[in-house]
Amino acid sequence: MPYLIPGIGHLNLVKISYNYLNENNIPREDSSWIALHFSPGLALEVSLKACLSQLGFSTDQLKTGKFGHRLDALTNAVEESLDGNPQAFNKFLILRPVLGELIDCIGADYLNMNYRYLEGDEVFSIRPGDSFLNAISLVESVCNITEFLQSQKT
Template sequence: MTTSTAVTAVKAYWMSGIGHCNSAEIIHHYLTTNNIQRSDSTWVALQSIIGFGAENALKAYLASADMTRDALLKKPFGHNLRNLLNEAKVRGLNAYAVDSGRPQLITELEKFISLCGDDYQSFNYRYIEGDGVTLLGAGSSTDNVIRCLQHLLNIVESKAGLSF
């Protein structure tokens, strides 16, 4: 992959991750501020947006660590958040795992992926298929995941020297 192609892939994933994380933050604030019932399907849509934010943030990190876009799109990666996170750890994400004043990055991402990764990977949040889907808690657990994803995107921004 040429340098300009690599930067383009990193920036594309980074920008998409920022957009989805910002959207998740806005929707979560709206849902909690207005006491929207957990049975409202907007909560399911929020999980899908958080999942897509996680996918793009992890792919941005991996692209900044020299993984090709082609490799990221195919198995074993694709929409598999668990495999994306594991590969990010292999490629040095652990070095950024703890930042003062923030939840631990790896721990929060692992919790989110163990709860929601399978539903995200099988598109259950997009189409609300199956008997039900797993939702994060309405308060701090959702906030923690969003903040961790934003932190990961900041890591990518610094690492790759990105800006809008």
């Protein structure tokens, strides 16, 4: 299934990196924290694209145009596309408030690749602790919805 395997891979990378940085008390000034900020957005992007792919969107549709790296557009498309599937729709609605908060927090920086090409150390939208854990949980939930949609097709 397109996007799901990379989504899970990026999610696992976030978990491993976050746990390592925390357990080893790596200072926030370390460049590893800056690099880690890009990963939750990427994991979220590809997990939302996996969900949309399962709902019939083509890879070409998801790469360009109104989607690309726009987490808000991807989220809105998932919500609209799940409207005909009450079970999946209700699972997604539960996530919607936290998803909105995460997108408000990182969406513009992620879209503009501010974490990828950071020149200084000023971009720290996601703080260690609950925000990272919420991001991890959120991506896991989107992947679970995608797997649920896939199971309905078999």
